[in-house]
Structure formats: structure tokens, C-alpha cells
Amino acid sequence: MPDSASSQTTQSDTNSQAATGAPHETGAHGPHWPAPVAGRPVRARLSLPGSKSVTNRALILAALSETPSVVRRPLASRDSELMVGALRALGVEVSRVGEDLAVTPAALRGPASVDVGNAGTVMRFVPPLAALAAGDVHFDGDPRARERPVGELLAALRVLGADIDDGGRGALPMTIHGTGAVRGGEVTLDASGSSQFVSALLLSGARFSEGVHVRHSGPPVPSQPHLDMTVEMLRAAGVSVSTGENSWRVEPGPVQVSDITVEPDLSNAAPFLAAALVSGGEVTVEGWPEHTTQPGDELRSLFTRMGGEVSWSEEGLTLRGTGKVLGIEVDLRDVGELTPTIAAVAALASTPSRLTGIAHLRRHETDRIAALAAEINRLGGDAEELPDGLVIRPRPLHGGVFHSYDDHRMATSGAVIGLAVSGVEVENIATTRKTLPDFPGLWAEALA
Numbered sequence: 001m002p003d004s005a006s007s008q009t010t011q012s013d014t015n016s017q018a019a020t021g022a023p024h025e026t027g028a029h030g031p032h033w034p035a036p037v038a039g040r041p042v043r044a045r046l047s048l049p050g051s052k053s054v055t056n057r058a059l060i061l062a063a064l065s066e067t068p069s070v071v072r073r074p075l076a077s078r079d080s081e082l083m084v085g086a087l088r089a090l091g092v093e094v095s096r097v098g099e100d101l102a103v104t105p106a107a108l109r110g111p112a113s114v115d116v117g118n119a120g121t122v123m124r125f126v127p128p129l130a131a132l133a134a135g136d137v138h139f140d141g142d143p144r145a146r147e148r149p150v151g152e153l154l155a156a157l158r159v160l161g162a163d164i165d166d167g168g169r170g171a172l173p174m175t176i177h178g179t180g181a182v183r184g185g186e187v188t189l190d191a192s193g194s195s196q197f198v199s200a201l202l203l204s205g206a207r208f209s210e211g212v213h214v215r216h217s218g219p220p221v222p223s224q225p226h227l228d229m230t231v232e233m234l235r236a237a238g239v240s241v242s243t244g245e246n247s248w249r250v251e252p253g254p255v256q257v258s259d260i261t262v263e264p265d266l267s268n269a270a271p272f273l274a275a276a277l278v279s280g281g282e283v284t285v286e287g288w289p290e291h292t293t294q295p296g297d298e299l300r301s302l303f304t305r306m307g308g309e310v311s312w313s314e315e316g317l318t319l320r321g322t323g324k325v326l327g328i329e330v331d332l333r334d335v336g337e338l339t340p341t342i343a344a345v346a347a348l349a350s351t352p353s354r355l356t357g358i359a360h361l362r363r364h365e366t367d368r369i370a371a372l373a374a375e376i377n378r379l380g381g382d383a384e385e386l387p388d389g390l391v392i393r394p395r396p397l398h399g400g401v402f403h404s405y406d407d408h409r410m411a412t413s414g415a416v417i418g419l420a421v422s423g424v425e426v427e428n429i430a431t432t433r434k435t436l437p438d439f440p441g442l443w444a445e446a447l448a
């Protein structure tokens with residue numbers, strides 16, 4: 001086991017837990033999941049499901065396209081199923097062909113009801129489509145969806161010509177009174193709360209009569225790679241996009257999607273690569289793209305700084321743990337969705353970490369800054385909240401319940417800590433289905 005603040009687990013801990021399944025508490029979501037301990041270095045080669053962000057952009061673009069197309073190797077999990085449900089509600093035909101999705105565009109129409117669940121991509125990317133539909137489209141979702149920011153996007157859509165009834169709340173639930181067309185044009189908004197506001201307007205912008213010119217004004221926009229992903233996928237669909245500093249312009253015109261193959265989800269690679277890092281093992285993720293706009297690509301550099309060694313081969317990307325697990329001082333604004341895994345590794349590291357630039361995570365699936373600090377400290381760790389991040393100092397951890405707050409990435413963080421600390425039980429492991437169809441199965445496969 002590595003030089004880590006918390007590597008007190010022994011092989012016999014592992015065996016007893018694996019053999020008995022370990023007694024565990026029961027919560028509102030059923031029994032807690034006893035996180036398996038890595039009694040030896042994790043060695044695995046994995047094929048991961050498709051990227052949530054690429055899948056849901058591909059589905060939106062395919063729905064707006066001139067001709068039918070196929071989304072190959074899409075994610076098949078809660079967030080993508082919600083997107084498929086939303087598009088079908090608007091009249092688009094989406095059918096499963098083997099592991100692919102065939103999308104046949106149609107005139108978008110209401111009345112319709114869209115369940116966004118807790119999917120930011122559905123909550124933000126579908127409203128502009130609804131504004132293009134003829135008829136009323138009602139939006140609601142999980143209780144947390146009503147708290148996640150969408151008001152800036154709705155205000156921008158109004159400026160562009162949409163008629164929206166949100167009861168003045170600037171939040172879900174709301175109804176868009178679609179007229180079959182959106183004028184479009186220029187709009188300025190504050191996208192510091194979520195890059196998805198900008199992506200949403202750009203993805204549908206070519207279908208607005210005047211296209212769209214989005215300007216951002218306010219604190220920095222997070223998640224730059226996701227904005228790059230939006231621009232790249234639009235250009236691949238034949239849409240003319242120009243970008244400047246805090247400015248994006250989409251010309252009006254047809255969207256022409258040819259089939260899209262979805263890359264593996266590199267953000268979901270994070271806990272698996274972390275398993276190699278914290279156990280001193282070796283994990284290969286198959287099909288890691290040579291060029292990608294996914295923020296998960298940044299893991300190569302982050303995990304190298306945290307003590308791992310990264311290499312490429314024809315098989316994919318391999319992360320090798322060296323026995324060292326180091327803390328990191330880093331601004332994660334561009335790659336905020338990697339934070340929960342980085343924080344889990346930081347909690348097991350031998351030196352302190354300071355993660356900043358991520359105030360917007362307070363309005364993700366849960367307040368991830370508060371949740372990570374609470375759960376690391378509950379296990380005996382030393383995590384301090386900053387307004388825009390976390391300081392995590394080395395301190396030995398002990399077992400206990402790791403609450404997941406209905407947040408897939410909190411749940412996988414608990415699993416990472418549990419590799420090195422015996423007796424960690426993750427509440428509601430099923431919440432990982434947001435973006436991974438079978439996390440417990442994949443985790444067991446990786447540890448086998």
C-alpha cells in the first residue's frame with residue numbers, strides 16, 4: 001500500500017469484508033454499500049460507457065438536424081435517458097438499434113412535459129428547443145433541480161424572443177409557450193453559475209431566425225472544455241461558430257449531423273484511475289481519445305502531480321500508482337466535475353491540498369464543497385471549506401457512513417476513500433446511475 005495518510009487497512013480487513021459482505025446500516029435508499037477495500041494494488045483494464053456530455057449534445061444536435069442520424073455508443077444511463085425522453089416528448093423519434101440510438105428529427109411540438117431529473121444538460125439544453133417548438137412545454141425535475149440555477153438562461157431566452165412562464169422564480173418548474181420559431185440575435189448574460197447556459201444557447205442557435213451572439217459579463221465562466229466541446233460539435237455538424245473572449249456567435253443555418261460516435265466518459269474514468277493511484281496499482285482505460293475536449297483529459301496531468309505515472313499504448317491510457325499519494329494545489333474551475341475524485345485522493349494523500357476556483361460547485365447536484373468537507377471530516381479527516389473550494393490536510397481516516405446527497409460523484413468519491421480505509425459504507429450507491437449504468441459492477445470488476 002502507498003505512502004498515504006490513511007493506508008491502515010490490511011489484507012485481513014479486505015478478506016473479512018469481502019467474505020461477509022460486512023454488516024451495514026440501512027438508510028432511506030436501502031442498505032448502505034460496503035465499499036470494497038483494496039487489500040492489494042488494483043490492476044485492471046476497463047472499457048467505460050460513453051460520455052454524458054458528448055451523448056446529450058449529440059442527441060440535441062441530431063434532433064435539430066436536417067436528416068436522420070445515428071448516435072453510436074451513447075451513454076445509456078439516467079441523464080441520457082432523460083434527454084431521450086425530453087426529445088421524444090417534443091416529437092423527435094429516437095430508437096435503440098443495438099447499442100446505438102437512431103434519431104429522426106421532426107417538427108418540434110407541444111404540448112409536452114419534460115422531466116429533467118437532476119440533469120443539468122437536460123435542464124439547460126432542452127429549453128431553447130422547447131422555445132422552437134409549437135405549443136406549451138412544461139419543465140420540472142427532482143427537488144434539487146428546482147434549486148439549480150437556470151434563471152440567467154431563461155432571461156436570455158426571453159431577450160431572444162421566447163415566452164416563458166416561471167412564476168417570476170427564475171427556476172423550475174416553468175412552462176415555455178413555444179411558437180415554432182425564435183428570433184434570436186444578441187444577448188448578454190452572466191454564465192459564472194454554469195457554462196451550460198452558454199452551451200444551451202449555442203446548441204440551438206443556428207435554428208434561431210437571426211442565429212445567436214452570446215456575450216458573457218461577470219465572474220469567469222467555468223468549464224471551458226465543455227464550451228470547447230459545444231463549439232467543436234457544432235462545427236462538426238456544419239454550423240458556423242466564431243468565438244472571442246467571453247463571446248460566441250452562431251450563424252443561422254442548417255444543422256447537418258452525420259453519425260456521431262461517443263467517446264468513453266473520461267470524468268467517470270476518474271475514480272478508476274484514482275484506484276490505481278491510491279492502491280499503488282495499474283489501471284488502463286481503453287479507447288482514451290488522442291484528441292478530446294472532455295475535461296477528464298486533464299486527469300493525466302492532475303494525477304501525475306498527485307504521484308501517479310501516466311502512459312499511452314494501443315490499449316488505452318494507463319495510470320500507474322507509484323506508492324506515493326501527494327496533495328495538490330490547483331484551480332479546478334475548468335474541470336470542476338473532477339473535484340469530488342480529486343478531493344477523495346487528497347483526503348488519502350501524505351501532503352496538503354488546496355482546491356480553488358469552484359464556487360459554482362455549490363449549485364451542482366448538491367453543494368459539493370460543503371458535502372465533501374462534511375463527509376471527509378465525518379471519517380476523521382481534516383477538510384476545510386473555502387468560499388470557492390477546499391483545503392484538505394493529511395489525517396488518518398476511519399470507517400463510517402459516507403453520505404452521497406443524491407450525487408453520483410459523491411458516491412464514487414466514497415468508493416475511492418473506501419479502497420484505503422476499512423469500514424466505509426456509501427449511502428445510496430444507486431445514485432451513480434445518473435451517468436454510469438452499473439458502477440458497483442464495474443468497480444467489482446476492476447477490483448477482482
Ligand SMILES: O=C(O)C1=C[C@@H](OP(=O)(O)O)[C@@H](O)[C@H](O)C1
Pocket residue numbers: 052053054120121193194195196199222223226336337360
Ligand atoms: O456542458 C456539460 O456537459 C457540462 C458542463 C459543466 O457544467 P457547469 O459549467 O455547470 O459546471 C459540468 O460540470 C457538467 O457536468 C457537464
Ligand SMILES: C=C(OP(=O)(O)O)C(=O)O
Pocket residue numbers: 118119120121337364365409435
Ligand atoms: C455537474 C454535473 O452534472 P450536470 O450535467 O447535472 O450539471 C456532473 O456530472 O458533475
